[in-house]
Amino acid sequence: MAIINKGFGARRRQHDDRIPPGQYLTNDFPVLSAGPTPSISLSEWTLGIEVPGRQARRWTWDEFMALPQEDITVDIHCVTAWSKLGTSWRGVSLDVLLGEDVDPDGFVMAHSYGGYTTNVPLEDVLDGKAWIAHTFDGEPLDPEHGGPARLLIPHLYFWKSAKWVEHLKVMDSDVPGFWETNGYHNHGDPWKEERYW
Ligand SMILES: Nc1nc2c(c(=O)[nH]1)N[C@H]1C(S)=C(S)[C@@H](COP(=O)(O)O)O[C@H]1N2
């Protein structure tokens, strides 16, 4: 009886309506990196933002941590088909970092320490949809998972959530990033299964 109930429960969980099509649930936190994990000390870490027509901005770790912080609990979805529900993070909203007067018609290229890049439309990172996260599950973000800080765009496949983010460049036109030039979809909405070209 117990076994039947357990099996039923597991099956029900796989059909959770928080899991996008073609995804399976995992409770692990797999590490997926295209290269080695860069080691960045907090004293050398900075985060830059470039917006056309504005002077470039750069925050040190202390300045970044002094910005308004948010606690975020979200589901995340990797294109390799794992989804993880209810992950909890702390970080700074891109609304704070980009400012209110940014033209939402643009695009953003995230540049990481180590050279990784990924592109997203600005509208996918404004209005409470994206953060630079430095804490996972109440602990400083592991280097393997992008520490000191990573982009978090939970409503897109997780390759858009650049680990070890170093600067964000706002652009008037769209330019593909690392995976987007290597066969991944330009946008990456898991609910539309925008996986590969
Ligand atoms: N800088 C950088 N960011 C990255 C990657 C990477 O290789 N380098 N991999 C991406 C991919 S494909 C995924 S699925 C997630 C994996 O994040 P995780 O290792 O914390 O699970 O990070 C994304 N961000």
Ligand SMILES: [Mo]
């Ligand atoms: Mo991925």
